Amino acid sequence: MIDDRPECSVLLIDDEPFAQDIIAHGLQGCTGHTLCYESSPARAVEVAREVRATVVLVDLRMPDLDGFEVTARLRAHPDTEDLPVIVLSSEDDPDIKARAFAVGANDYLVKWPDPRELVARVRYHSGACIARRQRDAAFASLRVSQEQLAASQSALHQAQKMEAIGQLTGGVAHDFNNVLQIIGGNLQLLKLVGNLSDSAKSRVEMALSGVERGAKLAAHLLAFARRQPLQSVVIDPGHLLREMDDMMRRVLGPSARVVTEIAPGLGSTMVDPNQLNNVLLNLAINARDAMGGAGTLTIRACNIDAPAGAEPASAPASALPAEIPHGHFVMIEVADTGRGMAQEVLLRAFEPFFTTKPTGQGTGLGLSMAYGFVKQSGGEIVLRSEPGQGTSVRIYLPRSDAAPAPVEQVASAPLTGGLETILVVEDEPEVRSSTCGILSALGYDVLEAPDAESAVKIIESGRHVDLVFSDVIMPGPVSSLQLGEIARRWLPWVQVLYTSGYAEGVLAHEGKLDASVHLLQKPYHPDALSMRIRHLLRHARRGQQAAARQADLHQAPVSGQRPHFGLT
Numbered sequence: 001m002i003d004d005r006p007e008c009s010v011l012l013i014d015d016e017p018f019a020q021d022i023i024a025h026g027l028q029g030c031t032g033h034t035l036c037y038e039s040s041p042a043r044a045v046e047v048a049r050e051v052r053a054t055v056v057l058v059d060l061r062m063p064d065l066d067g068f069e070v071t072a073r074l075r076a077h078p079d080t081e082d083l084p085v086i087v088l089s090s091e092d093d094p095d096i097k098a099r100a101f102a103v104g105a106n107d108y109l110v111k112w113p114d115p116r117e118l119v120a121r122v123r124y125h126s127g128a129c130i131a132r133r134q135r136d137a138a139f140a141s142l143r144v145s146q147e148q149l150a151a152s153q154s155a156l157h158q159a160q161k162m163e164a165i166g167q168l169t170g171g172v173a174h175d176f177n178n179v180l181q182i183i184g185g186n187l188q189l190l191k192l193v194g195n196l197s198d199s200a201k202s203r204v205e206m207a208l209s210g211v212e213r214g215a216k217l218a219a220h221l222l223a224f225a226r227r228q229p230l231q232s233v234v235i236d237p238g239h240l241l242r243e244m245d246d247m248m249r250r251v252l253g254p255s256a257r258v259v260t261e262i263a264p265g266l267g268s269t270m271v272d273p274n275q276l277n278n279v280l281l282n283l284a285i286n287a288r289d290a291m292g293g294a295g296t297l298t299i300r301a302c303n304i305d306a307p308a309g310a311e312p313a314s315a316p317a318s319a320l321p322a323e324i325p326h327g328h329f330v331m332i333e334v335a336d337t338g339r340g341m342a343q344e345v346l347l348r349a350f351e352p353f354f355t356t357k358p359t360g361q362g363t364g365l366g367l368s369m370a371y372g373f374v375k376q377s378g379g380e381i382v383l384r385s386e387p388g389q390g391t392s393v394r395i396y397l398p399r400s401d402a403a404p405a406p407v408e409q410v411a412s413a414p415l416t417g418g419l420e421t422i423l424v425v426e427d428e429p430e431v432r433s434s435t436c437g438i439l440s441a442l443g444y445d446v447l448e449a450p451d452a453e454s455a456v457k458i459i460e461s462g463r464h465v466d467l468v469f470s471d472v473i474m475p476g477p478v479s480s481l482q483l484g485e486i487a488r489r490w491l492p493w494v495q496v497l498y499t500s501g502y503a504e505g506v507l508a509h510e511g512k513l514d515a516s517v518h519l520l521q522k523p524y525h526p527d528a529l530s531m532r533i534r535h536l537l538r539h540a541r542r543g544q545q546a547a548a549r550q551a552d553l554h555q556a557p558v559s560g561q562r563p564h565f566g567l568t
């Protein structure tokens with residue numbers, strides 16, 4: 001017969017070794033038990049723990065320690081306080097029995113008990129002990145699950161809150177950008193062609209600086225909402241950090257120390273370098289404010305490997321917080337020795353507009369921007385801080401196998417125009433009108449279309465176009481991406497420059513723009529617009545010239561193309 005009762009572990013404590021034989025014989029009918037014998041009563045607690053006893057049989061009369069004392073000691077230890085104790089004695093005296101129960105015994109058997117009674121009592125007490133242990137284990141595991149549930153509910157709540165604020169801020173920033181584009185574009189146009197008096201010019205300049213401030217705010221909000229169009233390229237973060245070293249020192253001031261530790265063999269990562277620059281600068285400014293000018297800012301960068309289910313290879317396990325999924329990362333840490341943050345500040349630090357700085361000194365957008373940027377770049381950001389212990393911000397960016405791209409220097413140039421033809425596609429009439437005005441003022445031949453469908457008609461009519469400048473999100477059956485494709489099919493050398501309040505979903509894959517997509521973020525400054533246009537047209541011209549040379553070499557005309565060279 002199979003007995004599926006949990007095994008009972010009997011510990012017998014008796015100074016007389018023959019007692020072991022008698023009890024062993026008595027327990028023969030008790031299936032699934034083990035018997036452990038100990039002659040020294042002083043070792044009772046220790047052995048009971050060792051063999052995980054489920055019931056203890058203890059002789060009452062022993063020379064050094066008697067059964068009362070052994071029982072009292074078992075009750076006094078937290079690991080054996082609930083362990084059932086049966087006192088064995090040859091004395092059938094009610095007073096002695098009562099005393100045994102008073103010190104904590106669970107039962108009392110007069111030597112030597114009938115095997116059937118012995119087995120029944122041992123099973124009864126052992127079963128109660130096992131049931132209590134199972135109940136305690138279930139309670140403990142329930143408590144752990146409840147704690148885990150509470151932790152994940154709070155993480156979910158936090159994530160939902162951030163998501164909701166992100167949706168709201170993203171939407172506001174998008175519309176805000178279009179409004180700024182209308183105001184800024186018209187002010188710029190006024191400045192270019194308005195024949196303004198000096199005082200009017202200074203008013204326009206003032207209004208334009210307001211537009212610029214608004215644009216910065218909108219850009220930060222978009223960054224938090226993870227909707228800023230990122231121009232990601234593969235970079236060497238060590239190079240970027242070394243380049244920033246000087247700037248960091250200037251930000252921190254002369255009384256603070258800046259330590260930069262870049263681990264050898266640091267990997268590359270695909271990220272928007274300008275935005276990363278911005279984020280690190282914001283973290284340094286926060287550190288400066290927290291340190292009150294003096295202290296140490298440490299910037300560390302190293303590889304972190306977190307293979308699934310394995311110990312991280314190039315970093316101690318303590319370096320990997322729970323938020324980091326498995327994968328290969330470049331970790332950049334900005335740590336300060338400043339005043340640190342209280343728990344309630346730490347919990348809200350990533351929220352946009354959350355600041356503890358006096359009015360006018362902080363907008364509360366630095367960390368929220370960093371948060372959005374890192375998440376949008378496929379990474380994680382972890383904040384650790386304690387009051388008086390300083391703050392550490394760790395940014396984990398996915399490591400890339402590709403070699404870093406050469407740094408492209410785009411020289412800033414004053415407003416330059418040209419004689420090429422530019423097709424402006426924009427559904428907002430005010431935005432379209434001010435943009436067309438600026439491009440015309442710069443000398444370009446400007447065509448305009450209110451949507452992609454009308455733009456396609458213009459292209460298909462055979463009109464020559466050198467560059468299509470198109471909004472990304474427009475109503476109508478033809479998308480801005482399709483417009484780009486059609487334009488390139490008709491006009492192989494045409495350049496396409498997109499513009500948008502944000503690039504969510506349409507041009508961007510998870511918010512990251514394809515390297516071949518050129519995008520100018522709204523609201524744009526005429527300088528930026530003219531520079532991007534000239535850059536693209538110059539690029540096209542070089543391509544055309546190279547193709548013409550190739551064709552000359554092969555003595556064959558380049559078919560179907562009308563050379564159209566503009567100013568560069």
Ligand SMILES: Nc1ncnc2c1ncn2[C@@H]1O[C@H](COP(=O)(O)OP(=O)(O)OP(=O)(O)O)[C@@H](O)[C@H]1O
Nearest residue numbers: 286287290340355356357362363364365366367391
């Ligand atoms: N290194 C730091 N040490 C201590 N507290 C910090 C640190 N970084 C941020 N904080 C706390 O988090 C808040 C939010 O930081 P965040 O950078 O988002 O905004 P801000 O610095 O207040 O304003 P902004 O960056 O827009 O100028 C700060 O006001 C400050 O209380």
Ligand SMILES: [Mg+2]
Nearest residue numbers: 282286366367
């Ligand atoms: Mg800040």
